[in-house]
Amino acid sequence: MRAAALYKTGTVLGFVTSRRELHGLRFNIANNFVDNAFVGSYNCLMNSPMLKRATGNWVVGDQFWDREVELSLFIERLMEGAHLLLTAPRRIGKTSLLKEAARRLEGRFLCLYVDLQKAESASDAVVELSMAAQDYKPAWDRVLSVFQHVLKDTVEAVKIKDLSITLRGGLTADNWQSKGDQIFEVLADQSQPVALFFDEVAILANRLLRGSDYTITNQRRQEVDAFLSWLRANCIRHQGKIRLVVTGSIGLEPLVRQAGLSATLNTFTPYHLAPWTREVAGGCLQALSHGHDLVLPRDAIEEMLDHLGVFIPHHVQMFFDHVYQQARMDGLQEVSVALVRAVYQQSMLGIRGHVELSHMEERLKMVLGPKLDYLALDLLTEAAVVGTLTAETGRVLAVGHLGDDWAASLRDVLAILEHDGYLRNRNGAYSFASTLLKDWWKARFQFAYIPAAERRQ
Ligand SMILES: Nc1ncnc2c1ncn2[C@@H]1O[C@H](COP(=O)(O)OP(=O)(O)OP(=O)(O)O)[C@@H](O)[C@H]1O
Ligand SMILES: [Mg+2]
Structure with a gap:
């Protein structure tokens, strides 16, 4: 590894010549003072770091990224x-x-x-x-x-x-x-x-x-x-x-x-705690590929990131896992953009992906109870199928589920869906924050769904 300068907001802090020094630095960054410019340099310098796949519910140590x-x-x-x-x-x-x-x-x-x-x-x-x-x-x-x-x-x-x-x-x-x-x-x-x-x-x-x-x-x-x-x-x-x-x-x-x-x-x-940035998620995919002897070219990584939309660490790991398994099944050393697309459609949005979605649904039901859960499912399906959920379509759905007593419950449900990262509010209308979650929801619930605008008619 060549010697490289480290910068902190414009000032040269020093030079590192080995990955070991960088790891020491990483420790210092984590424990003392840090700023983004510094960490950015660190991540650029670590041009071939390796990461082990997640094996349990949570990750630490050599499975923990960034x-x-x-x-x-x-x-x-x-x-x-x-x-x-x-x-x-x-x-x-x-x-x-x-x-x-x-x-x-x-x-x-x-x-x-x-x-x-x-x-x-x-x-x-x-x-x-x-x-x-x-x-x-x-x-x-x-x-x-x-x-x-x-x-x-x-x-x-x-x-x-x-x-x-x-x-x-x-x-x-x-x-x-x-x-x-x-x-x-x-x-x-x-x-x-x-x-x-x-x-x-x-x-x-x-x-x-x-x-x-x-x-x-x-x-x-x-x-x-x-x-x-x-x-x-x-x-x-x-x-x-x-x-x-x-x-x-x-x-x-x-x-x-x-x-x-x-x-x-x-x-x-x-x-x-916010989702990862695109750079951090891309770095994670690259590090996972290095850790598992898989060639994941830049265009394949970009394709994966485009499908995710929002970089929730668990979804990044999941996608890698699905791609890795398919590549191994097909006897491939290198992942192509076509393979990423096929894995997304067939595997991520298929039965395997639905296990993850079911887990999210169960948690929602736990918070909302059956009555409000039905409303939440409809609100999410509306946002997935139509693309946005407006105040008016939200009202139509809430009245359909709850009758005259709809207003406070609709507000509560939307607050939870927003807080838990399903929907985000832009200019008064809600839409899915994550492309993956939207595609998942659509794949699972769009069949026989009647959009609120058609129900009104
Ligand atoms: N820093 C990280 N590096 C690598 N992978 C991560 C990281 N953080 C989370 N993940 C991935 O996300 C998964 C979920 O992590 P974790 O259980 O910590 O999330 P959580 O926010 O507590 O989830 P929940 O909402 O279910 O409580 C991990 O198994 C791992 O795959
Ligand atoms: Mg947790």
Whole structure:
């Protein structure tokens, strides 16, 4: 690799002559100061980096691509002691960002990742928080002591096969807050600063708010209020020692707004994670091809990027995976534009692609409940088939589903579809943000769909 100069907003910072030096630099970029010009140079210089394909739900380490600026700003915020509300559309890489930040902060911060995906109550959340401390002995022993009333002694406790069930047995509607407070006390007392990453908070809040019949009642609203206010109170109590990051695959703000509880989020600073830029997505495709011995020429990459429209990391990875499999099946070393087109039509928009779409549909239904979900499906199909959803066509569809009581529900549904990255509003009309998502939706739902304008007639 030839020597190359690094620039930061016009000033030569130095020269690097090896990829190793660049990797060192990458580390510094991620942990100290960074600006886009700097990272741009880094990415240009790394002319043949390799990337391993994603294998699980989220990625870290040698499967994690770019996000250097975002990580750096995120870590900077944590260092300052801010509590963050990480917002982003679906499949952008929120969980991966948290996991990668935790990896890079090891030794400096005690980072606990708390997954609330399966939690059904505030008590479940306290158990998940407690269990997250398992790998940190000094904290773990003291966490267990909070549950002494259900554990005979700590030694026996660690041997219990399903410890979380036992801990759950020690929590009731009356004591979860005080027990949870004690866990926070234990964590605040650790020698290192603590960062708590609460993932899928909105899934729990949504379950609490709507129950299994998707009806918001006063009591349910109070339960959400109690849980979010408890988190907020602990943020304030342990300011400087503990920082919280909350996020999830569905939006928390539209939900708390609907419940009239927006004030519970006002200790959190919003931190938005956007899709990749075209350059970053192109770099990722190139790095994946290098990592898997596949020749992916520039025109094939551009074709892939054109089909995606918006560069959601998961969709970039998926597309590569589909192209890679087809090339291997056909015994090809090099990918052509024609192959990319065929894979997009037959594979991405076909049955394999629909698995991903079904996952997105399930999440939507989880947030909206069956009645509003039907409306959301129609709004999205209208936008996919006709190209845009206007205020008038939205009204026609909403009245068809909900009768006279349509206005507030239509606003709520559109806010969720916009927040979660399905639709975007341009000059008062909505359209799909992602070309892939639009094509997916159209392929799946256009059959027998009657556009709103024709229904009116
Ligand atoms: N930085 C990254 N580098 C490479 N791939 C990534 C990156 N971030 C995300 N991805 C891809 O996107 C997929 C989803 O990532 P992740 O689960 O972190 O997203 P998410 O925003 O948490 O999704 P959800 O909305 O379902 O919660 C990963 O499996 C991976 O394929
Ligand atoms: Mg996630």
